[in-house]
Amino acid sequence: MHVPDGFINAPASAVTGVVAAGAIAVSLRGARRELDERTAPLAGLVAAFIFAVQMLNFPVAAGTSGHLLGGALAAILVGPCTGVLCVSVVLLMQGILFADGGLTALGVNITDMAIVTTVVGYAVFRGLVKVLPRRHRSVTVASFVAALVSVPAAAVAFTFLYAVGGTTDIAIGKVATAMIGVHVLIGIGEAAITALTVGAVIAVRPDLVYGARGLEQKLKLRVNGELVDVPSAPAPVAARTSRRGLWITGLVTSVVLAGFVSFYASSNPDGLEKVARDKGIDRNVEKHASADSPLADYGVKDVENARLSGGLAGVIGVGVTVVAGSTVFWAVRRRRTTEVSPANTSAV
Template sequence: MHVPDGFINAPVSAVTGVVAAGAIAVSLKGARRELDEKTAPLAGLVAAFIFAVQMLNFPVAAGTSGHLLGGALAAILVGPYTGVLCVSVVLLMQGILFADGGLTALGVNITDMAIVTTVVAYAVFRGLVKVLPRGRRSITAAAFVSALLSVPAAAVAFTLIYALGGTTDVSIDKVATAMVGVHILIGIGEAAITALTVGAVIAVRPDLVYGARGLTQQLKLRVNGELVDAPEAAPVPVPVAARTPHRKVWITGLVASLVLAGFVSFYASASPDGLEKVAEDKGISAAAEEHAAADSPLADYGVKDVSNARLSGGLAGVIGVGVTVVAGTGVFWAVRRRRTTDVSPSQVA
């Protein structure tokens, strides 16, 4: 759903840029409360994983493909504020290095793919968690539904943005019908990827899943025939040996991201994604402008001057994962460090 330059006029692109900048500023502040010694390194990995999986377009209908947006996955794993930053980092890397998503449309893409998907997904997720029985299966089910709904929500958001600033004379009703219809199908793939990933992390380290925090049930004791809350046990220091699985999860996730981007991506569907297909069918694509980074050495997810398509795409994917994990981890550690320096000595005591 990466919007290229030319689809949306300059005034609306500028407004969405302001909205995106404001949301990122709010998210930087909110992420200070979400990030800790566990989620700070995990957040950079989540950004890299989203980058890798977005390279894996899957077929959804005749001549159309879809890919992960990632807002729901990021919000559930590391928190909604940090999730907005994760997807924003991915979109920034894609726009600057790979000429994917216009630079003048960066505000549109962040608003649509980072803000809308994350906010909608996490709102639905929290609502479902409150009414479903507490447990890992409920978290996975809530992740599936929230991811499913976040994709057509993003399609609706794009349609509204296009209604305000579209540069071609195409009926909004036709755009809305086509966008929502195909993105409901794409949402099923998004939901499956999100649920599988969240379920896999919960199975290994449920304490690393932000959306699963606070779900442990309070123990009850029967005293004089009445049930009362059991007193909370004193926290027990976790030995270093017990913390090593955290490192293993990070390494496993990074290796999986590198394999997906460097090898599996070669077998991804070559069909245009939902927005590209709708733009072609409705005549919107005629307004697309050449990307400012079209001459980038990594443009179109290939390494310039490498003739072998498999090697070129694989190298580009590996480079993208590496750059994204470094950039993301740097941002999140800086936010985490800022949080630490903001804590007063009395609060530490």
């Protein structure tokens, strides 16, 4: 659903740029509360994983494909504020290096794909977790539904932005029907990927899943008239997987998906591209400012072999994204540490 330059006019793009900048500023502050010494190193990995899986377009219907947006997934794994930052890092890398998503439309894409999907997805997730049984399985179920809802929500958001600042005179009803219809189908794929990923992480390290925090209620016994916590049972071997092991496994998986599996992804246009072609939204599309980038269109320039070119581009993208994301979240985590330390010192 990457919006190229020319779909939305300059005033609307500028407004969404301000909205995106404000949301990122708020998310940077909120991420300080969400990230701790256990989860901060994983946030950059989540961004890299989303980048990798977004390369895997899957067929949906009538010559259309879809791909992961990732907002709900990131919010559930590392928190909503950190999730907004994760997807924003991915969109920034895609726009600058791979000419995917317009640079003047970056505010539109961050608002639609990072903010809307994360906020809507996490709100649905939290609502479901409150009413479902307090079990890890409930997190997986809630993840599926949250991701499913987040994709058509992004389609609705794009339709609204198009109604406000679209550069072509197309009936908004036709755009809404086409966008929402196809993205409901894409949402099913998003839901499956999100549920499988969240379920896999919960199976080995449930303590690292932000959405599962505080899920299990501790048993209590009354001793001498007072309630005391019952010691937790030892975690199974799988649940004691080290953070380093999980990080390495996640990085290797991302590299394999982007570097090898992506070659077999669907070549059909994604939901927005298909609707744009069918309805004429793309009449005023502009050439991307990074169209001459050595990695434009997810291929390495001057590498003739298509499989090798796409694979190298995918691996480079994963590497750049994990470095950029890790740098951002390391800085956020360090800022939190420096803010907490003086407070602790003064308290002493």
